[in-house]
Amino acid sequence: MRVVSGWSREALSDLASPDTIWQLLAIVIAAAAAYVISRFPRKRLMAAAEARGRIDFVLLALVAVLRMLWPACTALLLVGVTAAFEAAGMGSRSLHIAMSLLIAWIAVQIATASMRRGLVSKTIAFLLWLIAALYIVGWLGPVGAGLGSVVLHFGSAEVTLLRLLTSLALAAFALWLGWLVGNLAQSQMRSSQNLPPSVGGLLGQTLKGVALIIAFIVALNLVGVNLGALTFFSGALGVGIGFGLQSIFSNFISGVILLMEKTLKVGDFIELQGGLSGVVKQINFRSTVLTTNDNIDIIVPNEAFIKNQLINWTMMDAKRRIHVPFGVAYGTPKELVEKAGLEAAARLPWTFDDQGERKPQVWLVRFGDFRLDFELIVWLTDEAVLKPQRVMADYVWEIHSALERHEIKVPHPQRDLFLKSAEPITVRIEKGEAEGSTEK
Numbered sequence: 001m002r003v004v005s006g007w008s009r010e011a012l013s014d015l016a017s018p019d020t021i022w023q024l025l026a027i028v029i030a031a032a033a034a035y036v037i038s039r040f041p042r043k044r045l046m047a048a049a050e051a052r053g054r055i056d057f058v059l060l061a062l063v064a065v066l067r068m069l070w071p072a073c074t075a076l077l078l079v080g081v082t083a084a085f086e087a088a089g090m091g092s093r094s095l096h097i098a099m100s101l102l103i104a105w106i107a108v109q110i111a112t113a114s115m116r117r118g119l120v121s122k123t124i125a126f127l128l129w130l131i132a133a134l135y136i137v138g139w140l141g142p143v144g145a146g147l148g149s150v151v152l153h154f155g156s157a158e159v160t161l162l163r164l165l166t167s168l169a170l171a172a173f174a175l176w177l178g179w180l181v182g183n184l185a186q187s188q189m190r191s192s193q194n195l196p197p198s199v200g201g202l203l204g205q206t207l208k209g210v211a212l213i214i215a216f217i218v219a220l221n222l223v224g225v226n227l228g229a230l231t232f233f234s235g236a237l238g239v240g241i242g243f244g245l246q247s248i249f250s251n252f253i254s255g256v257i258l259l260m261e262k263t264l265k266v267g268d269f270i271e272l273q274g275g276l277s278g279v280v281k282q283i284n285f286r287s288t289v290l291t292t293n294d295n296i297d298i299i300v301p302n303e304a305f306i307k308n309q310l311i312n313w314t315m316m317d318a319k320r321r322i323h324v325p326f327g328v329a330y331g332t333p334k335e336l337v338e339k340a341g342l343e344a345a346a347r348l349p350w351t352f353d354d355q356g357e358r359k360p361q362v363w364l365v366r367f368g369d370f371r372l373d374f375e376l377i378v379w380l381t382d383e384a385v386l387k388p389q390r391v392m393a394d395y396v397w398e399i400h401s402a403l404e405r406h407e408i409k410v411p412h413p414q415r416d417l418f419l420k421s422a423e424p425i426t427v428r429i430e431k432g433e434a435e436g437s438t439e440k
Contacts, residue, residue: 082099179212183208255285269313270312336406336408340402351380354379
């Protein structure tokens, strides 16, 4: 308390000094000018970060630069202001402290650049900057001595508050470092040109998991937990988790099998037994992410691809053939129907025509009850395979337009009704209340 009282008196004495007032005013002006200056490069950096499209080291560096742009500009301006104050023979202690605090804040922003913006990252950044600030103003020693004088009792063990906080901070740093190394390894594996995207993604997740496990073990050692005492407990916990996580383990093994057999990879257009279809975006430990043509992300357990039937439309050859059914009235020339169907196929960019075995064709497939049933047989381009519903709708539209151009009628269902009766049939026609009714 005496130390804190002395700090308070010293701070009030400094604030009453004219030199300190001028220095604080210079700091405010420098911060405002730096904010205006930093707006111009900030827009370009944000555009460059958005253009990356993936999380990698370059993106993390751009985010770090964006966070420290304003403090860095302020620190540079304060360098010139400090030199001007010293040249004029005025005090510059507050300016030096402000510059040191800004440099410490920049260092903290660089250190926490890889963390997601949230309460945890903000708390860690504030604690790191607080430690640096105490060191800059010369208060770190007295605060450390005060924390070291506080003794906590855990059973028969005695631990000072300073040692406890230091151990927790080192453990948190070890976990953060493991998480950072795991993310960087995962990013590099996914973006590797020598590995398929699915294999690189799974291998990256494996390396990230290993890095986190090592970091967790190191964190326990730093806190002072005896890992040997946890052997029995971890064994019992492992047995319990083994029974409870059978489904997760099954999904993991299913994902490994899919990658080894190469029956599924990122970018394939697949269709499941239940009718679900989409493009494979990610293959993870437990599940696979499918994106439908409606831009809906669906998480499918890997086990579903092993136990159920799976249609991979782009596994070997992306070229696929579809049958577009339509019908015309009896009596319509077949050659005219064929001409209309081929015109419809030629008008769409989805049609693949190699002028050989894979050229469009029109088949007469059956004699219907009231019409002739035809099918337009079309081979699709690689792009068309990824959107079957839209492609089918386009072909139906064009076929109907072609039939209208050639004045080919599409018949409606009709039935002939014959009544056989020896007795006369009475028909009653209602004409309204005013006119009454008549019988015939």
